[in-house]
Amino acid sequence: MNLKEANFKLKIILVEPRGPLNVGSVARLCSNFNVDQLRIVSPKCDIYSLETKKMALKGIKFIEECTIYESLIDAISDCNLVLATCGRIHSPKEYEQDSLENISTWIRNFKEVKNLAILFGREDRGLSNKELLMANKVFTVNTHKNFPSLNLSHAVSIVLYELSKITKVDDILKKKALDFASPKYIEDSFLEIENLLLKTGYLLPHTLNTKISKFKKYIHRSETSKHELDILRGIIHQINWALENKNKI
């Protein structure tokens, strides 16, 4: 199987990986499954080391062509669907998680996804809550509850295997268009929303994160389109204008 036949271009994004063996293994897996691109956010090891190369074998071209980013939001700026992996032990309790299987079935529903990003967090503590909120959905690979923690590269292998079962051709007539606001667009919109809510006193700086998290989760869960988000932004702009021009209304 071959991810180039799927209804998306797959970008594998590692966030702050520490293990050169892991990075090399992931590069090899990228070539095994014909991934489109490997991206790394702030690597915490030498990704050009001999150890990495030894594990990468023919996948070395994914290291050579790898783009390195300083922040996750930059790494996903051109991605229209972003999925984050989350091990059970790292999962914030209140987080709704899907299984890899369900996620894979869900992706099949769309005609074309264009750039699909899958985020993999740090070996020891996964992705932060803030990073998880940049994803449309969060999912987990189900493992034994007493020893749930998969090694990073093994998690990648399982995800690539499951996604490689998806092909463009199956049931094309039943498919719908993917029409979500991109995670980057949502992040940008929330900067405006946060400012307004701080200004009106609905949010206080020290409780901002907790309150805004719930709102962001709602936006993701509702599979909000760009058009719907633009309506929300229009309202924000109008309220902002009204607040600044109280004398005129």
Add this chain to the structure above:
Amino acid sequence: MNLKEANFKLKIILVEPRGPLNVGSVARLCSNFNVDQLRIVSPKCDIYSLETKKMALKGIKFIEECTIYESLIDAISDCNLVLATCGRIHSPKEYEQDSLENISTWIRNFKEVKNLAILFGREDRGLSNKELLMANKVFTVNTHKNFPSLNLSHAVSIVLYELSKITKVDDILKKKALDFASPKYIEDSFLEIENLLLKTGYLLPHTLNTKISKFKKYIHRSETSKHELDILRGIIHQINWALENKNKI
């Protein structure tokens, strides 16, 4: 998910592994998916090394409790279903291969498998033809045709993930009993069959392997039961008796 809930007890069997990191990673995966037992045939590295332990983490108990065998046939002697993995690059051309997905669907058809063995070959050259013939079925994990070769531990991770989706409970009414002659029983029967066919001149020592391979493949593909194999053995015994007692008939 949890392999203890499946309709089989899973024995992971590594044949002559060379990489201590691989052995350690496989042990960790055994604990991640609650495998029943890890068995190793003639390890070509120190499986108790620090490297192995570092990768195994909590899976170290699978190394400590691991049984080591001198030959593959001993390692599968108590297994009633034996499946062998085969990478595309190692696959003998004439070999019929199933995909992991098909194999997993097929296993769901049985009420109870008892001891299921999955064989993983050497890192560099997989399993020999003779070893493949000890398995009821041979399967592959589908990968990109230009870079098909998965690292050993990543192949294990994908197989465990797919098999862990099988549970005892689904559609119990539709299931049938697994009633194959065990691979060990087939091997033993073939020793008798080979002797007879050599004696009668049907087989010559230098062409024995090729001819007998075809016959063995047929026995596996036909999902022969112990009872059916016993009929064949009865015939062999009778012919042997007749050959040795030509004067009496």
